[in-house]
Amino acid sequence: MLNSSGIYSNSSQVSIIGSKTAEYVKLAVALLIIVCFCCFLYFMAVMLNVFFTTSNIRENSRYILFFHMLINDTLYIAFGVLLLLLAIYRVAIPGPICYVLYIIGSSTFRATAYNLATMALERYVAICHPLRHGELCTAQRAKVSIVLMWVVGLIPYATDLIIILASNNKLSSLNVVCTQETMVVNPVQIIIRSQSVIIGFTTVGLIIIFTYVRIILIAQKISSQSSFALKAGKTVLLHAFQLVLCMASLLSNVSEMYPNNYSAFLPLVNFLMYSCVPRFLSPLIYGLRDEVLRKYIRQTVLKSCRTVHVSKS
Structure with missing residues (x-):
């Protein structure tokens, strides 16, 4: 089954191994994810400080979309870590809470792809x-596009919820181990989730390919703008690269079908490699490449270092 959220694995594949070594490895990988996430949060705090304290960045549609992606990725990782740990350690929680967590995690996964397409x-x-960029790509339109991303991302789960409610399932009154499979009460849900992910990612992929080809053609025709256009083309190519990394998380279940001896901690490793790493790279790929952002980030970090130094002395 296609893993539409990319967050956690099939609970039947998460076996509990009594070996202390396996438990230590599992704990080490979990701690590594948490440490990396804390570093990511620090960088996020720096960049959000830049965003909210710099008016020319805050009113720029490109930066609005970029910072939405960072916030979205932060939510994805946070809920992903929570759901994965709950599933691996088989912690039972109320069914409605599980479903809310699942919807948020899955929607943030989809929103990343839609955000990449909008940035392209x-x-x-x-x-x-x-000549029409200032008219079409305003801060207000960027905010509207963000709302549309979430509406489109939540539509499949509205249908999903209707199916669950119509099935007279007792999920709302049970404590469950929160996995994707727990939320399936009708095979139709699997079809809806799979098809919506395929359609969504195919559309995003076509948009990125179209924009990249058009930008490169313009760069070849207009020599005076070629350097600017080529840089934009490289940015769109990076969007495509990150989309491929995001899609790789959909294949993580395949790697868990075979090495059963490592099934206790393999979901954690897959989550780190396929889900976390692409999003940890986002600030580096987009933030530090941008000269304006890089300048303000450097100023903010130096300012915070001076503040810490003064407080210690």
Whole structure:
């Protein structure tokens, strides 16, 4: 079955191994994920400080979309770690809470792809229709597009919820081990989830390919803007690369079908490699490449270091 959230694995594959070595490895990987997430949160705090204290960045559609992606990825990792640990250690929670966590985690997974497509379209307008960029890519339109991302991302789960409620399932009154399979009460749900992910990611992929080709063609035709266009083309290519990394998380279940001796901690390793690493790279891929952001990030970090130094002395 296609893992539409990319967050946690099939609970039947998460076996409890009595070996102390396996438990130590599992704990070590979990701690590694948490430490990496804390470092990611620090960088996120620095970048959000830059965003909310710099008016020209806060009113720029490109940066609004970028910071939405960072916040979305933070939520994805946070809920992903929580759901994965609950599933691996088989902690039972109320069914409605499990479903809410599942919806948030899955929606943030989809929103990342939609955000990448929207950022690619913004670069396309900037290069191919520069005279209309100020009109089309306003801060208000960027915020509207963010709302639309979430509406589109939540539509499959509205249908999913209707099926669950119509099935007279007792899920709402039970404590369950929160996995994706727990939320399936009708085979139709699997079809809806799988098809919506396929359609969504295919659409995003086509948008990124289209924008990249158009930008490169413009770069070849207009020599005076070629350097700017080529840089935008590289940015869109990075969007495609990150989309591929996000799609890799959909294949994590495949790797868990065979090495059963490591099934206790393999979901944690898969989550770290396929789900966390692509999102940990986002600030580096987009934030530090941008000259404006890089300047403000450096200023914020130096300022915080001076503050810490003064407080200690």
